[in-house]
Amino acid sequence: MAFPGLLNYWFVVILMMIGFFIVIAHGNLVKKIVGLNVFQISVFLFYITMGKVDGGSAPILAEGIEVYSNPLPHVLILTAIVVGVATTALGLALVVRINESYGTIEEDEIGAMEDDA
Amino acid sequence: MIFQHLPILQILIPLLAAPLALLLRTPLLSWALALVASWASLAVSVALLLRVLAEGVVVYELGDWAAPWGIEYRIDALNGFVLIIISLIGAIVVPYAKRSVEAEVQDRRIYLFYTMLLLCMSGLLGITITGDAFNLFVFLEVSSLSTYVLISLGRDRRALIAAYRYLIVGTIGATFYIIGVGLLYMSTGSLNIGDLARLVPALADNRTVQAGMAFLTLGLSIKAAVFPLHLWLPNAYTYAPSAVTVFLxxxxxxxxxxxxxRVVFTIFGGVDLFEAFGVHTTLMMMAIVAMFVGSIVAVYQGNIKRMLAYSSIAQIGYIILGLSFDSVTGVTAGIVHLFNHALTKGGLFMAMGCIALVAGSVRLDDMAGLGKRMPVTMAAFVAGGLSLIGVPLTVGFVSKWYLIKAALEQGSMLIAMLIVLSSLIAVAYVWRVVEVAYFRDPPDGDTAVREAPVSMLVPMLILVGASVYFGIDASTTLDIAGAAAAALMGVGG
Known part of the structure; x- marks a missing residue:
């Protein structure tokens, strides 16, 4: 298979693992949200790659356009991007409220406070 | 004319009521709107289920676009039954919520509570009614996002942490689900669940399809809190406002x-999944471990809301165990336990809400003498507790009877014994509460009866009463669950 071949899919997996690792390994609540974003973005990339047809153009009816990419996965992922934005907004809003009531956004410090309580 | 559009009304009523409740802003008006919307949804889902039972599968094409290109809503006995569970609980929770929420949520946030409750309800109804795998994801996120907000409305600041943790885990679960849908779309070119069920068997050996199956199962197991993916659940249930805990x-x-x-028995129904990948044994092992770990951890909890949350993990274990038998009896047991456990746990958490309102605490140490001070609530708790254990004449017994019957059908005496044994642990954790509430004197010798308001007692008694009623006369629920299971297994061969 010619370049780029499965390169995109490799990037999907690498990004996914990076995102996942950040979510698990970082104690900072904002960084966790960022990790979650990277994780979700890998899925966006996955859907976009899936719909691409080699040599295909945008799916517009016009003279000379014979081969075009599948628009459906792209439309689907637009929905998922919107959901991702909403999730990020809600997650960050929660972090603000957590910061207001605990005075910190570090997971281990919050954990220490809850043990005392 | 309007009857033709019942499937879409099921979603539209709560979905449109939600922004209206937001605009009304006053607690009383948004509550009244939620009440009307939730009872209207209940009426719609009852009408839908009756139609399904009379005429068979109801199909509704959105915007008249034929499936598999358009999105279709498809109601059969199984999801008709689940729709009833959701809208019934919704209709009972809203009247209950009024006093409970006034006490537990800040005044200026009450209208937001009803907005989110309605959104959550429409999301859950949507997941159930849709016949499109991607549409299911959208509704999954509608319900999840509103759930995170609902949990964060709790009085305790730990509710914020619980909501945040659930947001992280829930988003990972939902993202796994779309990865799975994507992998299936790559290999089949379809998103319609019925269409997928037709296309997947031919591709059963395809590694992409198998990976898709793995992602779908894992993602949904996280949302269902199947052991060992349950860690988000106890804190979320413990710190959420009482009415939210009941609903969730x-x-x-x-x-x-x-x-x-749907994924296991419909999409992959044509594939001999249980044989091919050993999904059967994996699910069964996880279910049995969940039954024991959930129950044993429940015994050691000082906070009774958290105790019930761990008990939920064990109960989900029973449902999954029923499914893992892969027989009509087993799946019937699983489906009927969905309904039975909803009634039981709903009633029990409502009792917790009443106790939280009147006594101000749901810790075991503070419950001394409650049997005298709150006789109605504690009686309801005991009835619910008996149903958790699976005592005859309660719904819990019906579920366990079918589970044991399914185990014996497979010739597995061992699993039947394990079901009974794990139920005995439930005796231990229910008894701890009974002992403290009935056999210990209140700390200050105060035995004056102070009950929760009628608006909270009546919904609680309805749920507990239903869990006894359907325990004595289980024919209705078992007929529907049996029909749903037969339809599922019929497809599965």
Whole structure:
């Protein structure tokens, strides 16, 4: 298979693992949200790659356009991007409220406070 | 004319009521609107189920676009039944919520509570009613996002942490689900669940399809809190406002289990999944471990809301165990337990809400003498507790009877014994509460009866009464669950 071949899919997996690792390994609540974003973005990339047809153009009816990419996965992922934005907004809003009531956004410090309580 | 559009009304009523409740802003008006919307949804789902039972599968094409290109809503006995569970619990929770929420949520946030409750309800109904795998994801996120907000409305600041943790885990679960849908779309070119069920068997050996199956199952198992993916659940249930806990415990995990049933028995129904990948044994092992770990951890909890949350993990284990038998009896047991457990746990968490309102605490140490001070609430708790254990004349018994019957059908005496044994642990954790509430004197010798308001007692008694009624006369629920299971297994061969 010619370049780029499965390169995109490799990037999907690498990004996914990076995102996942950040979510698990970082104690900072904002960084966790960022990790979650990277994780979700890998899925966006996955859907976009899936719909691409080699040599295909945008799916517009016009003279000379014979081969075009599948628009459906792209439309689907637009929905998922919107959901991702909403999730990020809600997650960050929660972090603000957590910061207001605990005075910190570090997971281990919050954990220490809850043990005392 | 309007009857033709019942499937879409099921979603539209709560979905449109939600922004209206937001605009009304006054607690009383938004509550009244939620009440009307939730009872209207209940009426719609009853009408739908009756139609399904009379005429067979109801199909509704959105915007008249034929499936598999358009999105279709498809109601059969299984999701008709689940729709009833959601809207019934919704209709009972809203009147209950009024006083409970006034006490537990800040005044200026009460209208937001009803907005989110309605959104959550429409999301859950949507997951259940849709026949499109991607549409299911959208509704999954509608319900999840509103759930995170509902949990964060709790009085305790730990509710914020619980909501945040659930947001992280829930988003990972939902993202796994779309990865799975994507992998299936890559290999089949379809998103329609019925269409997928037709296309997947031919591709059963395809590694992409198999990976898709793995992602779908894992993602939905996280949302359903199937052991060992349950860690988000105890804190979320403990710190959420009482009315939210009632609604979530009775519906949210049930709907995720429903989606799991769809994936395993409908989409992959034509593939001999249980044989091919050993999904059967894996699920069964996880279910049995959940039954024991959930129950044993429950015994050691000082906070009774958290105790009931761990008990939920064990109960989800029973549902999954029923499904893992892969027989009509087993799946019937699983489906009927969806309903039975919703009634039981809903009633029990409502009792907790009453105790939280009147006594101000749901810790075991503060419950001394409550049997005298809150006789109605504690009686309801005991009835619910008996149903958790599976005592005859309660719904819990019906579920366990079918589970044991399914185990014996497979010739597995061992599993039947394990079901009984794990139920005995439930005796231990229910008894701890009974002992403290009935046999210990209140700390200050105060035995004056102070009950929760009628608006909270009546919904609680309805749920507990239903869990006894359907325990004595289980023919209705078992007929529907049996029909749903037969339809599922019929497809599965």
């Amino acid at each position: 415990a009775a519906t949210a995990t049930k709907v995720a289990v429903y989606a799991l049933i």
